[in-house]
Amino acid sequence: MLLNEFLMLGAVLFCIGVYGVIVRKNAVLVLMSIELILNSVNINLLAFSLRNNSVDGHTFALYVIAVAAAEVGVGLAMVLLMYRNRRSVGLDELSEMKG
Amino acid sequence: MFSAVTEATEVILKSGWFLEHAYIIPLIPAIAFALIIFFGKKMPMKGSEFGILSMFGALAMSAGAAYQWIQRVNGAPEEAYIKPVIKTWTWWQNNGFSFGIGQHIDGLSITILCVVAFISSLVQIYSTEYLHGDRRYTHFFASLTLFSAGMLNMVVAENMIQLILGWEIMGLCSFMLIGHWWEEGANSRAALKAFFTTRTGDIGLLVGTSVLFFSANDWTQKNLGVSGFSIRGLSAWALSGHPGHAAITVGAVALFIACIGKSGQFPLHTWLPDAMAGPTPVSSLLHSSTMVVAGVFLVARLYPVFFKGMNIMGTSLNFIVLIGGITIVIAAALAFVQTDIKKVLAYSTVSQLGYMMMGLGAGAWLPAVFHIFTHAFFKACLFLGAGSISHSASHHSFDMKKDMGGLRKFMPITFATWILSTLALCGVFPFSGFFSKDEIIDNVGHNGYTFFMIIGLSGAFLTAAYMTRATYLTFFGEPRGAAAGEHHEEEHGHDTPAAHDDHGHDDHAHDSHDAHAHDSHDDHGSHGPRESGRIITIPLIILATLAIGSGFLNAAPFGEKWENFKKWVEPRAEVVSITGIPAPTGGAGEARIAEGTTDTTVPAPDAAVSSDSVVPVDGEVVSEEPVADGEEPMPMYDEKSAEVVGAEGEAMHESPCGTETPEHGVCYAPQLHHAPFKWSKAAMSMIIVFAGMLLSWLLCVQLYDRKNKKLVGLTKRNKLLGAGYLFLENKYFLDTLYEKIIVRSIAHPIARAAYWFNQNVLDGIVNGAGICTKTVAGWVYRNVDQKLVDGAVNGAGTTAENAGGALQPVQSGKVNQYGALLFGAAAIGALVLVIINF
Amino acid sequence: MLASDVLVAQNVGFAIIAAIMVVGALRVVTTKNVVHAALWLVVVLAGAAAQYVLLAAEFVAITQVMVYIGAVMVLFLFGTMLTRARIGAEQDLNNKNWFIGLPIAVLLLATMLMALNDGFKAEKLPVDAPVVTTQQVSDQIFGAYLLPFWALSFVLLAAAIGAIVLARRD
Structure with missing residues (x-):
């Protein structure tokens, strides 16, 4: 196996995730795209961990998974709140932060 | 090396339970804080009992530790290095690097521990009455207790990280306590100002700690087995001759910037007077006697670093002494133009902190630390006295000109304690301030900083003068305003907080909030001034007693026997031999030394004790042990007092510490000299102080009592003169042309000088000196304080605002667009990096 | 590249799983049905878990299955349900930003592939590395x-x- 195979797979997933973050309007789908990005990072961490014969990558992959879980929990709670307040999860309609 | 072993001398240092467990002292208030937060509101005394009890506990522990420390010092030979009681546990670790937490107890820590615990106890008792019925009573005590925990933690800190922890807790509590009555805009503004100003300085603390750590860590790990954060390690490193000049200078300057912020030194002093918006007990505890000396404490604690970094004693001018000197004069001058009694005391505090800094900067370590000690008592007493006045006599006003005067008849106890503390502050002979402040001035001169000795003396003159003015306005003359019982008249408007602006202090608020919930308030309010209750006067009496008595702990004039403070507190500049330091003949360079203990019977206090931590034990044996002593690679720590080199006179001896690289060991303190006490010098400063008092008194009588026409009018005209251009317009309003060509360029300064001179000739030098001071002070207050410093702040704000306007279109509020910007920028950045690297 | 250095089975396995993951990921960001997107995401995450096994990271793979597929996906489906997304196809899941998103994604991908190709051209992973x-x-x-x-x-x-x-x- 080549190291590059895994790294390129990670890169492809990352870019697909970026595309999703930019074009998706539904907040739940944006969160899913972020999950794609985080997973691509994990693939990289583990690939390098194998290459360097160290355990650090594993540790941090686990941390990333835990952070992702926290992020989804808070993110979905926010989506729920948003839906409750305005009966929609369209991110286009959220522009109170406009400067 | 082995030859040294043969002449081993055993120095047995006494220790004891309180010394070994001094780390418990900050834990007591920390636990009390948690109890107050969780259960305070349900308790019969609304949580204050936890605070007071915890402070008594801390005080008892500190006193025990102090007693045992004194035993330890007294039991040691005259010239032996007294090893501090150090303990370390691993606080947290990451990837093989661990940070310790523990205690570093020596004379300095013991002193400050006692002061903080003592003043905190009294202030908490006082607060139960002062804030009686306040709506956030429980929170107030919680913050006060947490503050004490932070300060005590900083004092016992074993390393810089622990010290920063305590330092930041204090900053936070200061913010919460200044803004305790945040409903009034001025209070929350003052709280923010204090927080941000000290924060500006705190950047220096982080930078300095990092710089020192990265420069020192290798050396300390190799030679002492401690990390580069350890206070002990840093001290030894600074004096070892190893540090590079740039590293230690940058580190010391950065740390000193933090001290400038925290201790209200010259460019960053503006927050301290505004901080008086907080409740008076807070001003008394935090902003006069304890928290603001944190910066001074840091300099004293890491003195070797500053000593080397700032080249103290090496040159006739250094950063610390310069800042200290400027602060003394600037702040003392500003104290003249204040009408608010707490602001006078605030500027006085700034000025006294300047003395401490100047002393430290000029090599007068001991007098400066002693001044922390004595200043805490009399300044706390003065603040609590001011609080007592406002609480019981002037209807929650602090305005000396409007609402005070003649109070000595109504408040005899407050008056007496005030006078005693004032005399101590001015440094009048038998009072404590004399023994510390005069020693600073003396030693500064003795160490070759003659110019700063003169500054110190003029500072003493100014101190005497402004304190006399404040005393006169408050306690003498005719009662005015609230003091005369006028507080219910409508035009004074004392009863509504909104009307307080009528008094003309723009950004100062009064302790008026507790008035709402204070049921008995209206009763005593209508009776005019009276003495405060016993809960307030007893702390005053105790503090005033100490203001007289505490000076005798180090009464240099009475000879060597009286210099107990020096004996107990000053670290002895002895070369402590450590096998890790390579002897000039070569050899043991690679020996890695960690401190160990020779007694294994004492169980490790905690499972978390790291293997190379210091575990001092009862009856600790600090001895020279043969290196070849079986015991596997048991780390060796050899400590013995070095040969006394070049004895000079009877008490003076020279050690190489601080002047050159010590051979065969390390130093933990630089060698300092003490100025021999001379009655002639003391008499001179006494004369200066009394002259200041007398002049100020005469001037006050003329100005405020007799309403001398010439003088009163003169002040007004001089103020206008000081204001400058506006005055010109009013005066020469008819011949504008003439004025614009000549007066602005030449005639005005000359005319002003002539006029000023004329008035002086007519009215005598007495008045002139006072008024000159007043003009300068007013000018400094208006221009430097209000314009320069505030201008810089506003300028920064405007710049930020403009930049924000330019970037506004980007802020569409749409999350997707933000994402697109983020990733687009990342993509372009990555592309640029890739292209550059191809 | 010598044939003996290459483990055919592993490479084939990697290729198949990677292809499924890429297709799944593309469907996640393009499908018009929220529930379908969630199910495609399950495919991608399971594929990632399989890749972790290939990378000798068993514990992480198991955690991935349990945390992501077990918990996070259920959370997503709950979120979808509670926000009353239509079960069928929806038209307005995307905004009009594809002309921004596509160039950025392609640019990013091109940059990364270029850098990776340059940096780790044919570097092999150890074939007999001990399982962590x-x-x-x-x-x-x-x-x-x-x-x-x-x-x-x-x-x-x-x-x-x-x-x-x-x-x-x-």
């Missing part, structure tokens, strides 16, 4: 990287409290 045991991982987490673990614990606690506070109906 769970014990090793736990030694790392509770030893050298304890501090991040603590921080993470606080993050999770804060997230749990925050999610409850946000989603509570009051």
Whole structure:
């Protein structure tokens, strides 16, 4: 196996995730795209961990998974709140932060 | 090396339970804080009992530790290095690097521990009455207790990280306590100002700690087995001759910037007077006697670093002494133009902190630390006295000109304690301030900083003068305003907080909030001034007693026997031999030394004790042990007092510490000299102080009592003169042309000088000196304080605002667009990096 | 590249799983049905878990399955349900930003592929690397990287409290 195979797979997933973050309007789908990005990072961490014969990558992959879980929990709670307040999860309609 | 072993001398240092467990002292208030937060509101005394009890506990522990420390010092030979009681546990670790937490107890820590615990106890008792019925009573005590925990933690800190922890807790509590009555805009503004100003300085603390750590860590790990954060390690490193000049200078300057912020030194002093918006007990505890000396404490604690970094004693001018000197004069001058009694005391505090800094900067370590000690008592007493006045006599006003005067008849106890503390502050002979402040001035001169000795003396003159003015306005003359019982008249408007602006202090608020919930308030309010209750006067009496008595702990004039403070507190500049330091003949360079203990019977206090931590034990044996002593690679720590080199006179001896690289060991303190006490010098400063008092008194009588026409009018005209251009317009309003060509360029300064001179000739030098001071002070207050410093702040704000306007279109509020910007920028950045690297 | 250096089975396995993952990921960001997107995401995450096994990271792979597919996906489906997304196809899941998103994604991909190709041209992974045991991982987490673990614990606690506070109906 080549190291590059895994790294390129990670890169492809990352870019697909970026595309999703930019074009998706539904907040739940944006969160899913972020999950794609985080997973691509994990693939990289583990690939390098194998290459360097160290355990650090594993540790941090686990941390990333835990952070992702926290992020989804808070993110979905926010989506729920948003839906409750305005009966929609369209991110286009959220522009109170406009400067 | 082995030859040294043969002449081993055993120095047995006494220790004891309180010394070994001094780390418990900050834990007591920390636990009390948690109890107050969780259960305070349900308790019969609304949580204050936890605070007071915890402070008594801390005080008892500190006193025990102090007693045992004194035993330890007294039991040691005259010239032996007294090893501090150090303990370390691993606080947290990451990837093989661990940070310790523990205690570093020596004379300095013991002193400050006692002061903080003592003043905190009294202030908490006082607060139960002062804030009686306040709506956030429980929170107030919680913050006060947490503050004490932070300060005590900083004092016992074993390393810089622990010290920063305590330092930041204090900053936070200061913010919460200044803004305790945040409903009034001025209070929350003052709280923010204090927080941000000290924060500006705190950047220096982080930078300095990092710089020192990265420069020192290798050396300390190799030679002492401690990390580069350890206070002990840093001290030894600074004096070892190893540090590079740039590293230690940058580190010391950065740390000193933090001290400038925290201790209200010259460019960053503006927050301290505004901080008086907080409740008076807070001003008394935090902003006069304890928290603001944190910066001074840091300099004293890491003195070797500053000593080397700032080249103290090496040159006739250094950063610390310069800042200290400027602060003394600037702040003392500003104290003249204040009408608010707490602001006078605030500027006085700034000025006294300047003395401490100047002393430290000029090599007068001991007098400066002693001044922390004595200043805490009399300044706390003065603040609590001011609080007592406002609480019981002037209807929650602090305005000396409007609402005070003649109070000595109504408040005899407050008056007496005030006078005693004032005399101590001015440094009048038998009072404590004399023994510390005069020693600073003396030693500064003795160490070759003659110019700063003169500054110190003029500072003493100014101190005497402004304190006399404040005393006169408050306690003498005719009662005015609230003091005369006028507080219910409508035009004074004392009863509504909104009307307080009528008094003309723009950004100062009064302790008026507790008035709402204070049921008995209206009763005593209508009776005019009276003495405060016993809960307030007893702390005053105790503090005033100490203001007289505490000076005798180090009464240099009475000879060597009286210099107990020096004996107990000053670290002895002895070369402590450590096998890790390579002897000039070569050899043991690679020996890695960690401190160990020779007694294994004492169980490790905690499972978390790291293997190379210091575990001092009862009856600790600090001895020279043969290196070849079986015991596997048991780390060796050899400590013995070095040969006394070049004895000079009877008490003076020279050690190489601080002047050159010590051979065969390390130093933990630089060698300092003490100025021999001379009655002639003391008499001179006494004369200066009394002259200041007398002049100020005469001037006050003329100005405020007799309403001398010439003088009163003169002040007004001089103020206008000081204001400058506006005055010109009013005066020469008819011949504008003439004025614009000549007066602005030449005639005005000359005319002003002539006029000023004329008035002086007519009215005598007495008045002139006072008024000159007043003009300068007013000018400094208006221009430097209000314009320069505030201008810089506003300028920064405007710049930020403009930049924000330019970037506004980007802020569409749409999350997707933000994402697109983020990733687009990342993509372009990555592309640029890739292209550059191809 | 010598044939003996290459483990055919592993490479074939990698290729198949990678292809499925890429297709799944593309469907996640293009499908018009929220529930379908969630199910495609399951495919991608399961594929990632398989890749972790190939990378000799068993414990991480199992955690991935349990946490992601077990918990996070259920959370997503709950979220979809509670926000009353239509079960069928929807037209307005995308905004009009594809002309921004596509160039950025392509640019990013091109940059990364270029850099990777340049940096690790034909570097091989060790074929007989020992599998990292769970014990090793736990030694790392509770030893050298304890501090991040603590921080993470606080993050999770804060997230749990925050999610409850946000989603509570009051």
